[in-house]
Amino acid sequence: MTAITARAHTNIALIKYWGKKDPKLILPYTDSVSLTLNDFYTDTTVEFVDELAADQFSLDGQAQVTTKITPFLNLVRDLAGINLFARVESTNHVPTAAGLASSASAYAALALAASRAAGLNLDQQALSRLARRGSGSATRSIYGGLAIWHRGEDDATSFAEPLPTPDLDLAMLVVLVDAGPKPISSRNLMANTVETSPYYPAWVTHNQQAAQQMVTALAQNDFAAVGHLTEQSSMQMHATILASDPAFTYWTPETLKAWAIVKQLRADGIPAYATMDAGPNVKILTLGEQVPKILNALQADFAGRVLTTTPGPAAKVIGAQ
Ligand code: 2P0
Missing domain, CATH: 3.30.230.10 (Ribosomal Protein S5; domain 2)
Incomplete structure (x- = not known):
């Protein structure tokens, strides 16, 4: 075959x-x-x-x-x-x-x-x-x-x-906080969060609404709303994880340092929003024209540890023999 x-x-x-x-x-x-x-x-x-x-x-x-x-x-x-x-x-x-x-x-x-x-x-x-x-x-x-x-x-x-x-020039920066292996698999932690976090039912209600709000915000090219919803969903997920038994977080002090830089950028009028997944790295959602300013703000603490990317294509077949 x-x-x-x-x-x-x-x-x-x-x-x-x-x-x-x-x-x-x-x-x-x-x-x-x-x-x-x-x-x-x-x-x-x-x-x-x-x-x-x-x-x-x-x-x-x-x-x-x-x-x-x-x-x-x-x-x-x-x-x-x-x-x-x-x-x-x-x-x-x-x-x-x-x-x-x-x-x-x-x-x-x-x-x-x-x-x-x-x-x-x-x-x-x-x-x-x-x-x-x-x-x-x-x-x-x-x-x-x-x-x-x-x-x-x-x-x-x-x-x-x-x-x-959307009619938005989306860009993402990945701040490499830690390249080490995950302390716990997301699959196991997910199951434990569902089972033990008292915040889990609230997460479900709120995140489900947020998904619909995100569809609307994207359709309206409303980047402030897209960014806000993005950061909120991530923070609420991590809060729900933190409230599990045993308590746990993927975050490290450097995760918080990167997030603080993102908050300062926003206070300075630059649209940048943080999102974290099953690990300590911080991804920053922004618009293409803002990337140089954000790289500059990260320079002192994360020089050489930032990757920049843009929206990518669908899965495709690239070879058959
Ligand atoms: C996500 N993550 O939506 C979330 C946010 C990490 C944090 O999906 O058990 O590898 O294989 O379904 O997809 C990572 O978990 O978990 C993940 P399984 P998966 O991207």
Whole structure:
């Protein structure tokens, strides 16, 4: 069968996904809204091969265990009605220090490459649903630019869709606070937050409303509202995590230092908004023309530790042989 190579880009949630209503199907408690990034992506080649006795998986040239990807490939084999094992080779094009090597680009690229290699020609909605089964954030990485993941009620109704491109020159800076491994996986922490944080029900109510407000703010090209909603969703997610038992935060003193710089920039009239994910790094959402000023403000504390990027494209097939 043909070996297919697909490329998918990472995304950063402006309105966060945090918590699963159905952990097996990966159905989230709330909608989320994301921006796919141009400079960070994963390339994955999949080939279903007659003579293999098990799936094989390598990441950046290193052999990996297949405990996570074999169940995912089983979904593809079931859909396609084939029973061949696969050879999977992935390369992450994410600066190793960025802490952005997320499962979003990984499972979006795997969903596209594996489904095509198995002879399927899924549309973007079906691909988004398939990617979701690997990792929640991957649901959104099928699309370029802005996307909304509708939480849905079941496997058929939980998928992402593209949002219209706003008339805004969006840009994102990634402040590299710490490149170390995560102290706890987001999957485990998410489950514990749902189970133990007394703030979790309030998070669900508020974040669900915020997703709708974000769609409106984007449609109105209202960057102040887009930025405010972005920062609020992140801070409320981290507050909900902090209130879990045992209490926990991904933040470090440098996370707060970067956030303080963002707040000062805003006080100085520069539109810049902070968002943090399952790690200490700070991403700054802004407009293209503001990037030099923001880089300048970060220079004293984070020289050489800031990456700049812009909205990126949808997942696509880049090779077949
Ligand atoms: C997001 N994050 O919306 C949120 C915000 C991190 C913080 O999705 O368990 O790797 O595979 O569904 O998608 C990171 O968690 O979790 C994430 P699983 P995932 O981007």
